[in-house]
Amino acid sequence: MVFRADSDTQIYFQIGDPLRFATAAVLHNAMFAYANVNAVSINKVVKKGELGRFIEGVKDLDIDGFDITMPHKQDVIPFLDEMDDISREFQSVNHVNYRNGKLIGTTLxxxxxxxxxxxxxxDLRGKNVLILGAGGVTGPVAAEICKAGASRMxxxxxxxxxxxxxxxxLEKHFAAEFMPDAMTPETLCRYAREADVVVQCTCLGMLDKHVDFEDLSFVGQLPPHAFVADCVIFPERTSLLRAAESRGIRGINGFGMLIWQQKAMLKFHxxxxxDDGFYDAGEEAxxxxxxxxxxxxQRDARRAAGK
Incomplete structure (x- = not known):
């Protein structure tokens, strides 16, 4: 893709540290191209403690906005002028606009x-949902599922x-019935028996974390109609998804979450x-x-080997 900037080009940064494995800028640029938007996304390493200086630069240069990965999703909040209730509740922001002198944040x-x-x-309306994990991404994910009408979680x-x-x-914002508990093989099996949807929000099964479920027997307790969504992107088929697949239970990995988020990103920024044809462009990106x-x-490995 050849990009030619002009004086009307909107500029967005993808910030975090490290960014070696980040795919967001490539994905965002593909989305801008698909939507025929005159905008560009640029990776920028911003280390812990450097966020304030970066935001000063955003204001000085009148940059249109930026998107955030670790370690800044919480650190950015004191700098914001506006944010939505869910982002404030769960103290997590991953997209920021700079408009009319104000920094406006949200989580997508x-x-x-x-x-x-x-x-x-x-259809999430009236569904019984099993959420695994309580980390940073879990709150916004659970909140959106509640917005869609889940009745028990x-x-x-x-x-x-x-x-x-x-x-x-979650109880502050939604009328669903919430059941918090420890995550053990016993509780997993108990709640799985009535689950219509399982959403896995931990790092278990993630390629570079080297930790996984010790016991996946709960998958065998899921009803045949159940659906499993795993936030993990790499590997594409986690042990959880393989276990579900072996029992004829449908599921998705975190690719879908990442790509569908781009639809909301284009609307926000x-x-x-x-249209839904954007998905193929996002997957290709x-x-x-x-x-x-x-x-x-491969290049770095050759250089390290002196070749």
Missing amino acids: DGIGMRLAIEAEGV AVLNRTPEKAETLAGQ CGVDV IYTALALRAARD
């Missing part, structure tokens, strides 16, 4: 997961106190709606980013 992770689930034909976490805190936060990453890794 939850919207991405909800849209990804619904795109598979799952079990929240399981290795540290049950965090599950209780998360359930309490640019005020643009796109991710695989392009992965190929570029692999090429860089």
Whole structure:
């Protein structure tokens, strides 16, 4: 893709540290091209403690906005002039606009997961949902599922106190029944028996974390109609998804959450709606980013070997 900037080009940064494995800028640029928006996304490493200086630069240069990955999703909040209730409740922001001298933030992770689930034909209204984990992404994801009409939600976490805190936060905004509990093989099996949808929000099964479920027997307790959504992107088929697949239970990985989030990103940043054909463009962009990453890794390996 050849990009030619002009004086009307909107500029957005993708910030975080590290960004070596980040695919967002490539994905965003593909989305801008698909939507015929005159905008560009640029990766920028911003280390912990440097966020204030970066935001000064955004204001000085009148940059249109920026998108955030770790470690800044919470650190950015004191700098914001406006944010929505869910982002404030769960202290998580991953997209910021700079408009008319104001920094306006939101989190779109939850919207991405909800849209990804619904795109598979799952109607969340009245559903019994099992949420695994209580970390940073869980609150926004659970909130969006509640917005879509889920009636009961079990929240399981290795540290049950965090599950209780998360359930309490959700109760402030939604009328669903919340059931926080510890995440053990026993509780997983108990709640799985009545689950219509399972959403896995932990790092279990993630390629570079080297931790996984010790016991997946709960998958065998899921009803045949159940649906499993795993936030993990790499590997594409986690042990959880393989276990579900072996029992004929449908599921998706985190690719869908990431790509469908782009629909909300275009609306938030640019005020643009796109048709569902954007998904293919987004998927192609991710695989392009992965190929570029692999090429860089090979180049670096050759350099390290002195070749």
